[in-house]
Each structure stands twice: as C-alpha cells, then as structure tokens.
Amino acid sequence: MIRTAGLAALTALLLAGCATVPHDPPQVAQLQPATLGLDTATPAIDANWWTAFGDPQLDRLIAMGLSDSPTLESALARVRAAEAMVDVRHAAQLPQVTVDGQSTYQRFPEKYIYPPPYAGAAWPITQVQANLSWNLDLFGREKAMVAGARASAQAARLDVAAARLTLSTSIAQTYVGLARAERLIQVANGFVTTRQQALRYVQSRIKHQLASQFELRQAETLLAEAEQAQTRAQGQRDLLVHALAALAGRGADFYPQIAAPTLALDAPPTVPDLLPADLLGRRPDLLAGQSRIDAAAAGRQVARTDFLPNVSIQALAGFAALGLGNFFDPGARTYGAGPAIHLPIFEGGKLKAQYRGATADLDAAVAGYNEAVLGAIRDASDALTLVRTADKDLGDQRRIVAGLRETARLDQVRVSTGLGSRLDTIDSGFRLLEAEQALAGLQSDALTRRIQLIAALGGGFDPNQPLVAAPVEAH
Structure with missing residues (x-):
C-alpha cells in the first residue's frame, strides 16, 4: 500500500512538471532550394580541379598548403575539440x-x-x-545535448572543408597573378627595348640636325616610363612569390624554389555555365550553416527539457x-x-528566459543560413557573368592584338621598301606592346574568374567523403 502511494505521488510529480512547458515557436523559416530558381542540372567539378590548369608546380603548392597551412591546423584543432565534446556529452548518458x-x-x-x-x-x-x-534521461535532455554536440562537430568538420576550398582557390588565384606578373615583365622588357631603340633613333636624328631637344626629352621620358613599368612588374612578381610561400606554409627560404609558372594563360579550362540544383549541398560553408541550425535546434530542445522532471x-x-x-x-x-x-517549481522566470534565448539562437542560425544562401547564389551568378564578360573581353582584345601585329608587320615592310618612316614602326610597336600588356591582364582575369566561379560553386567538395588534409608532395 505504501509503495503504491509512493508510485502515485511520483507520477503526480512528473505530470505536474510536464505541465509547465511554454509555447514559444521559432519566428524564422529556412529557405528551400525549390524557391531559389536553381537549374535542374548538376555540373561535375573534379575534387582536384586545379590540375586542369596543367601546371605541376601549382599542384605541388596547393598540396603543400592543404597539408601545412596554419589556417587548416587551427580548423582541425577546432574539429578535435568539438569531437571531444561529443564524447563528454555521450559520457553523461552513462552511469x-x-x-x-x-x-x-x-x-x-x-x-x-x-x-x-x-x-x-x-x-x-x-x-x-x-x-x-x-x-x-526520461525526457531526452542528455540525448539532445549529444545531438547538439554532434551537429557542432559536423559544422567544425565542414568549416575545415570550407577552409580547404578557400585556401586552394587563394593559392590558385595568387599563382595566376604570378603568371600575369611574369608575362608583364616580358612585355615591360619589350617596352624598354623598343624605347631604347626609339631614343637611339632620335639621338641619330639630332646628330644630323633632323630632330629637336624636345623630341630627345620626350624619348628619354618614354624610356623612363618603360623602365618604371619594368621595375613595378618585377616588384609585383616578388610580392606574389612571398604570398605563395606563406599560403603554402613556408618561409623566406622557399622563395627561390618558386619558378615561373608554366600554365597557359591563353587556354582557360572549361567551367560550368549554370547554377546547379545541388548548389546548397555542394558548398561546405552552407552545409556548416545547416549543421549549426541542427545544433541550435538541439539547444532549444535542451532548454525545453529543463522544464521537465529530471529523474x-x-x-x-x-x-x-x-x-x-x-x-x-x-x-x-x-x-x-x-x-x-x-x-522546477519556482525559478523566477529563468527557465522561460533561457527557452526564449534558445529559440532566438535557432532563429539567428536560420537567418544566418538564409543570408549565406542568398549570398552564395549571388556569388555564383556574379561569377558566371564575370566569366562570360571576361571571355568576350578577351576575344575582343585578341582581335585588337592581331590587328596591331599586322599593322606593325606592314609598317616594317614599308620601311624596308623605302615607303615608310622608321617612326611609324616605333609607334606601331608601342601600341602593340601596350595591347599585349592589356591582353596578359585579360588572360589572367579569365583564369581568375574561373577560379572564383569554382569557389562559388563549392569546388569539387563531396560531403560523403572524409575530410582530411592532403599529403605533402615530394619537393
């Protein structure tokens, strides 16, 4: 009889505790892919997408960066901390x-x-x-805490994947910049040679009293400008070497080991020309946001169980x-x-405030995810537009360079036949060198825009594959 009365009292207490759970629903809804206007196709991007550029040194630098970067090491440390917290939460479920x-x-x-x-x-x-x-854990409090810890650990792992993508694209873009700098050095050297020839020609005309001091000073100024462009291109090249070494996790002793790139500026790789249907599932930063929503939902469940009896x-x-x-x-x-x-009988409103706070945290996680989704769609759309614009601009510039090359050739023919002036060949040479300088910039822009599009589409990330750092290649 006493045991029966005790059990009845225990049941009454449990039911009394359950009656105090508040109703405070979330206020922010998560965006769904069907409402975002994404294409139905799914483009394929190789996990090692950078190999399409055909430069072994670029492959080596990215492998080194993905193995030894302090940024990745910090992200991996956060993964280990999050996984340890999962074990802590799981241990609380055991005797x-x-x-x-x-x-x-x-x-x-x-x-x-x-x-x-x-x-x-x-x-x-x-x-x-x-x-x-x-x-x-009759009401699932400890289970919700484990679920939240697992979601946070998954978000940390996805942060590593996002950091890997950012690092690889940063190395690739910097490497393209190095190729551009090397090309601009070559163009600048051509400028210097041509303007040295122009200066000697003016000096020769002055000697024969066919030119003035004004023309001499003008030629000297143009040569100084060409030499200045040469110096700036060389300085830019050195800065990019420093940046690549840092991104690869190396110091100043690594600078001499970075040679001139061999990637072809005039052969950009093919990239997708659409916004894929699985955009939200191929970007690790968006998947990390989804995991943070799951963690916040689990935190809200924990706050809910605080109103219930703990036995x-x-x-x-x-x-x-x-x-x-x-x-x-x-x-x-x-x-x-x-x-x-x-x-919990009387706690001065603390549990209700905690529950409202947990609900607000969930709303913030959803809002942050929605903002990131819209930003990702805009980034991908902008990247597609920039790729198309860069390709068209590059095509126009190629025609300009081809025309100026033909003009320079014809001027040379006219001089050799006595029908033209040496000044005409020098002027057409200047214009051709300037056009080639612009061409080098547009070629590197075309490659850079492709790298940015690959980044906006999530690269070759596969959420089903283990997230580990790449090994260092022999060097």
Whole structure:
C-alpha cells in the first residue's frame, strides 16, 4: 500500500512538471532550394580541379598548403575539440561511478551531543565510499545535448572543408597573378627595348640636325616610363612569390624554389555555365550553416527539457567509522540506493528566459543560413557573368592584338621598301606592346574568374567523403 502511494505521488510529480512547458515557436523559416530558381542540372567539378590548369608546380603548392597551412591546423584543432565534446556529452548518458575517501582528526567538545569517551577527546573520522549515479534521461535532455554536440562537430568538420576550398582557390588565384606578373615583365622588357631603340633613333636624328631637344626629352621620358613599368612588374612578381610561400606554409627560404609558372594563360579550362540544383549541398560553408541550425535546434530542445522532471538513480556503499580501530568492523558498513527527482517549481522566470534565448539562437542560425544562401547564389551568378564578360573581353582584345601585329608587320615592310618612316614602326610597336600588356591582364582575369566561379560553386567538395588534409608532395 505504501509503495503504491509512493508510485502515485511520483507520477503526480512528473505530470505536474510536464505541465509547465511554454509555447514559444521559432519566428524564422529556412529557405528551400525549390524557391531559389536553381537549374535542374548538376555540373561535375573534379575534387582536384586545379590540375586542369596543367601546371605541376601549382599542384605541388596547393598540396603543400592543404597539408601545412596554419589556417587548416587551427580548423582541425577546432574539429578535435568539438569531437571531444561529443564524447563528454555521450559520457553523461552513462552511469557514473566514483570513489571518495577522507580521514579527519577531530576533537569533540564536552558541551555538545557527543557522549564519553568521545567528548573532550580527539578521534579520527575515516570514511571511504563508492558512489553510483545514473541519469535516466526520461525526457531526452542528455540525448539532445549529444545531438547538439554532434551537429557542432559536423559544422567544425565542414568549416575545415570550407577552409580547404578557400585556401586552394587563394593559392590558385595568387599563382595566376604570378603568371600575369611574369608575362608583364616580358612585355615591360619589350617596352624598354623598343624605347631604347626609339631614343637611339632620335639621338641619330639630332646628330644630323633632323630632330629637336624636345623630341630627345620626350624619348628619354618614354624610356623612363618603360623602365618604371619594368621595375613595378618585377616588384609585383616578388610580392606574389612571398604570398605563395606563406599560403603554402613556408618561409623566406622557399622563395627561390618558386619558378615561373608554366600554365597557359591563353587556354582557360572549361567551367560550368549554370547554377546547379545541388548548389546548397555542394558548398561546405552552407552545409556548416545547416549543421549549426541542427545544433541550435538541439539547444532549444535542451532548454525545453529543463522544464521537465529530471529523474536519476543514486547508490552508495562504503565504510565510515569513528576511530581507526573501528573502520574494519562490519558495523562500519554503509550503503544506500534510491531514485532522485528534480522538479522546477519556482525559478523566477529563468527557465522561460533561457527557452526564449534558445529559440532566438535557432532563429539567428536560420537567418544566418538564409543570408549565406542568398549570398552564395549571388556569388555564383556574379561569377558566371564575370566569366562570360571576361571571355568576350578577351576575344575582343585578341582581335585588337592581331590587328596591331599586322599593322606593325606592314609598317616594317614599308620601311624596308623605302615607303615608310622608321617612326611609324616605333609607334606601331608601342601600341602593340601596350595591347599585349592589356591582353596578359585579360588572360589572367579569365583564369581568375574561373577560379572564383569554382569557389562559388563549392569546388569539387563531396560531403560523403572524409575530410582530411592532403599529403605533402615530394619537393
């Protein structure tokens, strides 16, 4: 009868605890792919997309960066910390066993509750006790905490994938910049040679009193401008070498090991020309945002279970005695077991505030994800437009260069036949060199825009593959 009454009282307490859960729904809805106007096709992007540029040195630099970058090492450390937290949360679901022991030498007062011979004397109090506690998690609080920790760990792993993509595209773009700088150095060298020839020609005309000092100063100024462009191109080349070494996780001793790129500026690789239907599932940063939504939802569930009863089982067994001689006596044994119940009755509104805060955290995670999705779609759309624009601009510039090359050839023919002036060939040479300088810039832009599009589409990321750092290639 007593047991029945106790069970009924326990059931009543549990039901009373369940009645206080508030109704506070989220306010922000997650964007769905069907409403974003994405294409139905799915383009294929190789996981090692940079190999399409056909430059072994670029492959080596990216492999080194993905292996030794401090940025990746920091992200991987966060993954290990998040995975450790999953183990911590999982351990809380299991029975906890501890052993405590202490021995205190204490004098007992004469004017208190202790009888002789303890009163007025000092005695050792020794206690050794094994404790068992097990949270039954009847309402899923610990389970929700494990789910939240797992979602956070998954977000950290996806952050590593996003960092890998950012690093690889940064190395590739910097490498294209290096190729451009090398090409501009070649063009600048041509400028210097041509303007040196022009200066010598003017000096020759002055010698024969066919030119003025004004023309001489003009030729000298043009030569100085060409030499300045040459110096700037060489300086830009050195800065890009420094940047590549840093991105690859190397120091100044690595600078001499970076040779001139061999990638072809005039042969950009093919890239997708559409916004894929699986854009939201191929970008690791968006998938990380989804995992953070899951973590926030689990946190909200934890806050919800705080309103509910928490039931656990506790047990103890050990020895406790007054005086060392009594410690091993069978009468020093102590043990006990039973359920423990925690019910929130009055907490001044703290639990409701925590629940509202957890709901707001979920709304913030969803809003952040939605913002990232719209930004990703815009980035990909902009990248597609820029690729098409760069290709058209490059085609126009190629026709300009072809026309100027023909003009320079015809001027040379006219000079050789005595029908033209040497000044005409120098002027057409200047224009051709300037056009070739612009062509080098547009060629590198075409490659850079493709790299940006690959980044906007998530690269060759596959969420089903393990996220590990690439090995360092032999170098």
